[in-house]
Amino acid sequence: MTNVVHIKPGNFTLYVDEGESVLDAALRQEFIFPYSCQSAVCGTCGGTILQGQVEYYDPEAVELTEEEEEEGIALFCSAMPKSDLIIQVDGVIAPPNLPTVSLPYHIKYQQDLSSKMLQLMLYPEGNDHIHYRAGQYIYLHNSKGQKQAYSVTNAPSSDCHIELHVRHTQDNEFTNTLLADIAANEVVTIEGPCGLTLFRPKAKRPILMIAGGSGFTQMKSLFEQSINIHNELPIHLFWVVREKDDFYSELPELWQQQYEHFQFTPVLSREHDSWEGASGRIYEVAHQHYPDFSNHQVYASGPGEMVKATLEHMQQHGLHQQFMYADALEE
Ligand code: FES
Known part of the structure; x- marks a missing residue:
């Protein structure tokens, strides 16, 4: 009861x-x-x-x-x-009314996830921390006053840390400054939470997760949340990248072994001789698995054009607008 x-x-x-x-x-x-x-x-x-x-x-x-x-x-x-x-009870805040605040965080380099992707951990510097929900993003400010939006990669945790997967190339001014900040032990500012792509367990529909490149980060957070609340709806993640090495995390394979309700399909956007998996447009690959999307809910993250084209295609094949969740739709 x-x-x-x-x-x-x-x-x-x-x-x-x-x-x-x-x-x-x-x-x-x-x-x-x-x-x-x-x-x-x-x-x-x-x-x-x-x-x-x-x-x-x-x-x-x-x-x-x-x-x-x-x-x-x-x-x-x-x-x-x-x-x-x-x-x-005083101090209760209901979702999704989490206030956007700016707070100091201590930032720690964790590891290189690939030649282009860094894993960073951020810990609150004072007693207060940002309250966010899985699927939301924050703005990270570097010491030059530049800011960049990143999906929070982990579902909220009891130690209040924030995990980020940050794309870095040698000529990227923002991340170069950030790495210098980390080396100098600087405290950085985080502003957030932002975004309304939240896990919606009440929509009792099988879930398709569509990730393009680093859009995987948001799907990781949403998937962790689904585990935290014991969701058992089927989840199928499609993750598209350009090159095989761009699959910078092995977590989807591990989840597939660990959770019966989780399925993973990696996709390369172009054909490669050494690749036997799926290739091409991500929505075409998803469509090969599901001729009709009318019973699904879809979470999508990645380059805006890709997300919009994918959702448009799925909508043409039955997906209902109210079951499409993507930050790109709010832009
Ligand atoms: S008495 Fe309930 S949290 Fe401590």
């Missing part, structure tokens, strides 16, 4: 499954909800029950006095609704 929880003062609605705490449901549905210990001790997740009743996993462990409980105070990391609830 699912209970409905209304959260004030924001007037948000949350759906909590049987045996689930209010906090777990909020995080699963990508709310920002204050918490820390997650074991009914620190009080960070505390609020007031205005209507309804809760029970606790382990009532003995709950650090509340009798008086506090009588006043309706509850610790929502451990409180499970016994009925529909109206609660008051």
Whole structure:
């Protein structure tokens, strides 16, 4: 049974499954909800029950006095609704209203993913961090005041780090400055989150992910989120690049081995003698697998022209506009 929880003062609605705490449901549905210990001790997740009743996993462990409980105070990391609830909790933010902010981050070079792609990790410099949802992007500012948009490559994590895959060539002024910033241990500014290409599990349709080049980064974040929320809808990733070496990550192959519901088709945009896989336009390759797209939802990322041509083609073959998700459609 699912209970409905209304959260004030924001007037948000949350759906909590049987045996689930209010906090777990909020995080699963990508709310920002204050918490820390997650074991009914620190009080960070505390609020007031205005209507309804809760029970606790382990009532003995709950650090509340009798008086506090009588006043309706509850610790929502451990409180499970016994009925529909109206609660008051400060600091809750509902998706997708995550505010865009600029914050300092410490940036760390992780590794070369290929001759052109760097993996960077960013950690918040202060106590605050950017709240984002899988599929969103940020602007990274270098010390010369230049900025560049990058998809966040990881789904939100408990240590609040941000992973970026950054394309770098020797003559790229932005990334040259960035690498100098990293070497000098500079703190950089991140601005975000931006974008509305978010994982939509409520659209119960098989998922096609279309990635062109570094557009893979956004698909990685969305796929990680799908795993975090235990999505089992079939997902088929098509990733197109120019040269074989441009497949800079082996993760899709690993996911394919690990998850039955995940399928991967690598595509080269041109034929090569040493390549036996699919080649050509990505939408033509997808079309060979799916003659009709009317039951699918599609996430697409990569060069704007490619994304638009792909979605247009799919739309001509049944894809409904409301199930197309791509930042390129917002440009
Ligand atoms: S998060 Fe610490 S008491 Fe709930």
